[in-house]
Amino acid sequence: MPLLWAIRDVIGLTGTKYGCGVAQCGACVVHLNGEAVRSCVTKVSRAEGQKVVTIEGLSGNNDHPVQTAWQEIDVPQCGYCHSGQIMSAAVLLRENPNPSDEDIDAAMSGNICRCGTYLRIRKAIHLAAELQQKGKG
């Protein structure tokens, strides 16, 4: 069984979404030992004994810099893809605290948003980078 369905149907955490099942859309992105992985094509056996973080566990109070920026800019429309978008963006910002538009496009092009909120995603990642910077200062 893929990690996605174990998270959703066995554990019962439904913030991680099913979109395509073939690693094309990124709605199912979770962190496996800190790395962004597509849980729809990750066997649950690969996660055994490892640390898995889903959107529900990204922050204590919906206040990871990426989440705060998403709220500040009102990024989502339907919202279905945004668990995955946020999980991908969180890894990007950890690895690259000050990404350019090109960096963002490269890191986020695996996440589809059918509502087309891409311009806001880009803007929110820049804002999250600022918030993260301030948080550290």
Add this chain to the structure above:
Amino acid sequence: MRRISRRSFIKNTGGASLALWLGISTKGFASQTSLPTEGKRFTPYILVESNGNISIFNTKPEMGQGTFQSIPALIAEEFEVSLEQITILLTNGEKELGNGQRAGGSASIRNNYTELRKVGASAKEVFITAASAKWAVDAGTCYAEYGKVIHQPTNRSFTYGELVEEASKLELPKEPKLKDPKDFKILGKPGKRPDVPLKTSGKAVFGIDVQVPDMLYASVERCPVIGGTLKNFDAQEALKMPGVEKVVAVERLMGVYRTVGVAVVANTYWTALQARKRLKIEWDTHGFETFNSTEYETQLRGLANEEGLPDNTLGSVENLNLLPQNTLEALYETPMVAHHPLEPMNCVAQVQGEKVEIWTSTQVPSTITGSGANDLHKHIGFAPDNIKLHATFIGGGFGRRLNIDYIIEAVNVAKQVEKPVKVIWTREDTTEQGPFRPMTFSQLKGGFSEDGKLIAFQHKVIAPSYLEAVRADFDKTKVDNIMVEGIGEQAYEIPNLKTSFVRADYHVPLGAWRSVTSSTVAFAHECFIDELAYLAKKDPMDFRLELLSKPSDTKRVLEKLRVFSRWDTPLGPGKGRGVAQWEFFAGLCAQVVEVSFRPDKSVVVDKVFVVIDLGEVVNPDNVKNQIEGSIVMALGAAVKPGITLGNGRVMQHNFYDNPLVRINEVPEVEVHILADGGKVKGVGEPGLPPFAPALANAIFAATGKRIRRMPFDLDQL
């Protein structure tokens, strides 16, 4: 940042979120999604409890278009409460809330702007009356603010909660006084949407997330040949898999399209999916197994010679004796496309005796619980009163979830299973089974008088019929108004106009796709206007404005766009810009697209300038979000492969061969909102139709290449 209260958070999202919040099991959504009954109702939409809690019932499902905020905003503005003070509750098709519980046609605001303000205003008036009676003062000396009535001279106040008993005994005025827009606190301001924090934390509950105790899962194998149906099946191998409970035949009705598939029911979704692969099925493909899109398109081109059914006629396009060099003719072609909301189709259904309970993402709660001729009850054999719906947030609609095919199918599975069952479509199912936006081919003709005036214009749409596909009783001898949407009603002043429709037989399920037929016919119409401008050796913006001598919304929008887009400022070498506008049932929008033509013959979409005419605006920031998204969706439909059939089957399967636009492909977008009174127009759809023609016109300006067929490949021009 504004935060909604914990209480409203819990209520907004139902029990699943409550459970997550408390850190306990997530089971038990079922019992939590009914509307509260404590307290007094002021109109069907407002509930006030004596403890001061205020709820607003929101009849417009939230699918990303922003109604979760914009609809309560209309009521709250006039009721004098802030959105932070209230609980917003999405309704579930409850009878007392009427049959308008649906979201489609960009209609939620444009059809309710004044009515819902009156709802809030009339409720406010009875609270003011109740307070003034208690104080024995003139009501004119009292006013309401933030859920309180205040006696101005003495500054005494009562909360709405303290007044609820007295206020509930008063009659609501039918024509309450509405606020002066200059006093608006919410409307017209870029307000935060209260659903957003739920969507950044994973706590928003979509249909696919619903968990009901003892729930089973199902996956359905449907005939891969469109038009085919089940002959027989052998489930032996599937039933051997541990966890598989049952394999049943199941009917799906999508408009007039009827097919029977095979559902595998299991204890987990993954097991159902795996077992589905082990089914041995024989299909009856009714001769549709040789059907292919290429031949069908040839047939449509042939039909362009037919006269067709008349739509709109002005003057006469015949016998004008135009000189051949003053006339132009072109055929435009567009593909079918899939809706692809990112949340695949899904529905939980539980049948118990004569009752059925449904949990799902739907644009049409009223269709599910209603007693109308085309409502769900007709298709599933339950009395409307015995159908209970729990509506959730919607992970994308775009018209796909106006249809109830996936709900009918899930109920048909549940009828054969003792327990609640969640049917989830795979992305492949969603791509391959329709409904799809119909393709339209357009034959256009135009002609100038000898003194250079455009005096004749014809637009003939050649296409399958949407209405025929969704309504069994549609009269095929009549023009399908949906298929000629907008083409006979543009504001251009052309003395001789003829628009018409040639219907083509088709067996593929069709559906309304965001901006419906305008998403294809506007491409033909507005590109052809550009072709005529070129023939007349005129600037495309000048040419259009010369056809708009009389005052009109279209004229205002184009004049504004000319300035806003800096149309008259030259672009650098290798660049081009194009313009298009479209007015249709949903609203009015015009766009200028700027492109760069690269030495490798590829085109990059640099920037889009948008002017949208709304009359009134509720949340300008949300309007911008909608327009940005509309551009992305319209770009995808213009340049990405559509849906095609070969050997009777849909040739596309998932995002690898039916791709959507990604973040690296998105142009800059600048939006100007015209909201200076006048007719209130829609937001969700008008951003789409002008984009493809403005892009194609820009490509012509940059490259000299005229595009008459969608999709077109930006990498190979």
